[in-house]
Amino acid sequence: MTIIDGKATATQIKNEIREEVKRMVERGERRPHLAAILVGHDGGSETYVKNKVLACEACGFQSTLIRYEDDVTERELMDEIARLNADDSIDGFIVQLPLPKHIDEQKVTEAINPDKDVDGFHPMNVGRMAIGLPAFVSATPLGILTLLQRYDIKTSGKKCVVLGRSNIVGKPMAQLMMQKQYGDATVTVCHSHTPDIKEECLRADIIIAAIGRPAFLTADMVKPGAVVVDVGTTRVPDATRKSGFRLQGDVDFESVAPKCSFITPVPGGVGPMTICMLMQNTLKARQNNSTHL
Numbered sequence: 001m002t003i004i005d006g007k008a009t010a011t012q013i014k015n016e017i018r019e020e021v022k023r024m025v026e027r028g029e030r031r032p033h034l035a036a037i038l039v040g041h042d043g044g045s046e047t048y049v050k051n052k053v054l055a056c057e058a059c060g061f062q063s064t065l066i067r068y069e070d071d072v073t074e075r076e077l078m079d080e081i082a083r084l085n086a087d088d089s090i091d092g093f094i095v096q097l098p099l100p101k102h103i104d105e106q107k108v109t110e111a112i113n114p115d116k117d118v119d120g121f122h123p124m125n126v127g128r129m130a131i132g133l134p135a136f137v138s139a140t141p142l143g144i145l146t147l148l149q150r151y152d153i154k155t156s157g158k159k160c161v162v163l164g165r166s167n168i169v170g171k172p173m174a175q176l177m178m179q180k181q182y183g184d185a186t187v188t189v190c191h192s193h194t195p196d197i198k199e200e201c202l203r204a205d206i207i208i209a210a211i212g213r214p215a216f217l218t219a220d221m222v223k224p225g226a227v228v229v230d231v232g233t234t235r236v237p238d239a240t241r242k243s244g245f246r247l248q249g250d251v252d253f254e255s256v257a258p259k260c261s262f263i264t265p266v267p268g269g270v271g272p273m274t275i276c277m278l279m280q281n282t283l284k285a286r287q288n289n290s291t292h293l
Helices: 006-026 043-059 074-086 105-111 123-130 139-150 170-178 197-202 253-259 270-288
Strands: 033-039 062-068 092-095 159-163 186-190 206-209 227-230 234-237 245-248
Touching: 006 043, 006 139, 006 270, 033 043, 033 074, 033 270, 043 062, 043 270, 062 074, 074 092, 074 105, 092 270, 123 170, 139 170, 139 227, 139 270, 159 170, 159 197, 170 186, 170 206, 186 197
Parallel strands: 033 062, 033 092, 159 186, 159 206, 206 227
Antiparallel strands: 234 245
8 A cells, every 4th residue: 555645745746847837937037926805803714824825835826816805806806807807917826715705706707718728617618618618627537547557556437436526626526537638537436325336436447535524535435456546535523633633534544454555644635735736837837827927
């Protein structure tokens, strides 16, 4: 059994990106520039954005953080998005979700220029990805694909079960795993209303768990030698930790790991790759925007 080290892989990729940025600067080109809009003071969002800023520093990018309070109007936010769309010095930007209830998240997502949508959430990028055209792929599915490739895990012709059907992970992951140029696998998507999930999982060579239920995937659902990728990150109470909680994935790691050929841990598996892929998308946006030195 091999534990897939997402943290080490992400560090390696960020170093590769940093070297590419160094070469760009030596050619007289400007650094990639990522902007982030953060609304309010949600603890999880604060942490995510902080980590994205640190990743920009590690990759040699320029970063800009734009803050608004919870009472920002939808109009003000849309005006800021329009400004970022028009700013040629900014290659990509994200609007950190979730947003306050009075703001329409879909409307905000669709307002972002698809060429700067490094989160890969705009319907145009989602649609292009779905039919195999060049597009920004959302970071978590792209991170999972990259881990499978970097660990030389064969996916072509394999049976893959994706647990979960979210727009951010489940749906794009299934699309990518079935496409010839990416996973080239036979894909089954399971969700909360799927009968016989256990039997579906037992037939799978690769299981990608993104169902949002702590320790949902147990040893009796996994065949020997399967590859298991755990996307889940739920805070569960833990009196032995100073914080009072620990992160629990969608996989019961202790029981499942001995049966696997490869498995990702939580934390330290998929999580670090998500931010790393955002950096990769930003570098791609900068290269696409190369007319603006």
